[in-house]
Amino acid sequence: xxxxxxxxxxxxxxxxxxxxxxxxxxxxxxxxxxxxxxxxxxxxxxxxxxxxxxxxxxxxxxxxxxxxxxxxxxxxxxxxxxxxxxxxxxxxxxxxxxxxxxxxxxxxxxxxxxxxxxxxxxxxxxxxxxxxxxxxxxxxxxxxxxxxxxxxxxxxxxxxxxxxxxxxxxxxxxxxxxxxxxxxxxxxxxxxxxxxxxxxxxxxxxxxxxxxxxxxxx
Numbered sequence: 495x496x497x498x499x500x501x502x503x504x505x506x507x508x509x510x511x512x513x514x515x516x517x518x519x520x521x522x523x524x525x526x527x528x529x530x531x532x533x534x535x536x537x538x539x540x541x542x543x544x545x546x547x548x549x550x551x552x553x554x555x556x557x558x559x560x561x562x563x564x565x566x567x568x569x570x571x572x573x574x575x576x577x578x579x580x581x582x583x584x585x586x587x588x589x590x591x592x593x594x595x596x597x598x599x600x601x602x603x604x605x606x607x608x609x610x611x612x613x614x615x616x617x618x619x620x621x622x623x624x625x626x627x628x629x630x631x632x633x634x635x636x637x638x639x640x641x642x643x644x645x646x647x648x649x650x651x652x653x654x655x656x657x658x659x660x661x662x663x664x665x666x667x668x669x670x671x672x673x674x675x676x677x678x679x680x681x682x683x684x685x686x687x688x689x690x691x692x693x694x695x696x697x698x699x700x701x702x703x704x705x706x707x708x709x710x711x712x
Contacts, residue, residue: 507537
């Protein structure tokens with residue numbers, strides 16, 4: 495039974511993703527989208543920890559791939575198309591994330607302490623944060639272009655769950671993110687600011703951690 499715990503958690507994440515995609519089409523709500531995305535991120539973090547602690551079945555990696563495609567590929571892509579009406583922008587994001595997820599799966603990058611390129615959960619958070627405030631078309635095009643480039647690039651980004659950071663601080667940060675929509679009462683600007691700070695901190699932190707060894711060796 496323990497071997498199925500990770501699969502159950504991943505399946506819950508898939509349900510969140512399917513529900514989020516359904517709501518985009520039938521009853522679009524930014525607050526619902528943010529809550530479901532954050533809960534999907536929580537399931538994505540928990541299933542990996544459960545798999546490492548209790549092991550998993552051979553279906554685990556496949557379920558995880560399905561969850562990533564629904565939550566971080568399809569859901570943000572539908573929002574881009576729904577808000578902008580541009581199939582080109584939606585295709586740009588979805589093609590880059592599709593390539594990123596396939597490369598991740600083929601090279602088994604979950605075993606290292608760094609990702610090659612911006613991971614799909616971070617890309618999804620960045621896209622949703624941009625779309626929340628619906629900026630000018632030029633800004634939107636540039637933002638999606640930058641995120642797409644970072645996703646398909648080989649720029650090292652830290653694997654937070656594999657770093658030597660106290661786990662309690664990570665859980666405090668994650669739970670704080672889950673509480674953001676409620677704390678700000680659905681204020682889209684506050685949520686956008688929080689997501690922007692999180693993504694920029696992640697990218698800058700990855701660069702800093704990557705450069706530290708070079709300075710130490712000097």
